[in-house]
Amino acid sequence: MIVLTDNQHALAKRKAAQQGISLSEYIRRLVDRDLEEEEAPAQSITALFGLINSGGSNIRNNKQQMIGEAIDKYYADKGL
Numbered sequence: 001m002i003v004l005t006d007n008q009h010a011l012a013k014r015k016a017a018q019q020g021i022s023l024s025e026y027i028r029r030l031v032d033r034d035l036e037e038e039e040a041p042a043q044s045i046t047a048l049f050g051l052i053n054s055g056g057s058n059i060r061n062n063k064q065q066m067i068g069e070a071i072d073k074y075y076a077d078k079g080l
Helices: 006-018 023-039 059-077
Strands: none
Touching: 006 023
């Protein structure tokens, strides 16, 4: 038996209805999703390095210039 507060029950029931499923199915899916996250092996952040081409931008060296350009564009777009 699972005991929810009245508010949790109402919100979960509404969310299930929005998805066109029963409250029981909604809860099963939440539990499945949570269990899958626990079972998923942790992956190293290094897998992301080298996946994106920055187009030659160098934030470390050009940060102030890039911020200035963004601010200039922001005000130019507003006609200021």
